[in-house]
Amino acid sequence: MKLVVTEIFHSLQGEGPSIGTPSVFVRLGGCIEPLCPWCDTPYAWHDFEEMDLEEIARRVASFGCRDVVITGGEPFLQWDVGLADLHASLRSSGFRIHYETSGKAGIPSIDDAVVVASPKHIDGAWHIRRPDLANAHWFKFVADGEHSLRAIRSFVSENAIDPEKVYVMPMGATRAQQMERMRPVFLFCRDNGLKMSPRLQVLVFDDERGV
Numbered sequence: 001m002k003l004v005v006t007e008i009f010h011s012l013q014g015e016g017p018s019i020g021t022p023s024v025f026v027r028l029g030g031c032i033e034p035l036c037p038w039c040d041t042p043y044a045w046h047d048f049e050e051m052d053l054e055e056i057a058r059r060v061a062s063f064g065c066r067d068v069v070i071t072g073g074e075p076f077l078q079w080d081v082g083l084a085d086l087h088a089s090l091r092s093s094g095f096r097i098h099y100e101t102s103g104k105a106g107i108p109s110i111d112d113a114v115v116v117a118s119p120k121h122i123d124g125a126w127h128i129r130r131p132d133l134a135n136a137h138w139f140k141f142v143a144d145g146e147h148s149l150r151a152i153r154s155f156v157s158e159n160a161i162d163p164e165k166v167y168v169m170p171m172g173a174t175r176a177q178q179m180e181r182m183r184p185v186f187l188f189c190r191d192n193g194l195k196m197s198p199r200l201q202v203l204v205f206d207d208e209r210g211v
């Protein structure tokens with residue numbers, strides 16, 4: 001069985017509830033329409049290779065790190081065609097698994113991993129199925145200004161999402177964009193009782209890939 005993989009690398013988790021945790025990142029290839037205009041990993045849309053599950057597990061194990069972040073692209077596009085099997089294999093080997101998903105391809109119910117959903121607000125609409133929200137353990141939103149901050153506040157409220165589970169991050173794939181947008185996100189989180197997350201990988205490495 002094979003999965004479509006863009007890259008596997010070792011780094012620190014740069015954002016969200018596990019920020020700072022040494023982790024192996026498995027970036028699966030492919031995403032789903034509508035694509036996000038601000039995407040910081042557009043190479044994952046088309047730059048990938050097929051890889052055997054055994055090879056993926058071997059590469060993950062080679063870093064000697066127990067935390068694995070499976071991200072994308074949109075990882076759950078491949079849940080039924082191999083990812084569920086990779087999940088079982090990694091769990092049986094003792095790895096802790098964290099998923100990063102947009103939710104655009106649905107979110108399976110997974111009780112032995114951490115699922116962080118980052119719902120996308122594109123062209124005035126959210127692209128995530130409401131029943132799937134219950135399958136996310138945490139939420140990360142990106143914001144680039146007043147309009148997106150208002151949309152996030154409405155989404156959290158309308159879906160009765162526990163504010164304790166919500167992180168808001170400055171949108172931006174460069175250090176300059178991060179710095180420019182931190183202040184409004186900071187003030188928004190302070191005033192709305194939400195958590196703020198920086199994006200350490202961008203602040204430290206700017207727009208470098210594989211960190």
Ligand code: SF4
Nearest residue numbers: 031035036039073102
């Ligand atoms: S869901 Fe993620 S990978 Fe896909 S276009 Fe949006 S930001 Fe990029």
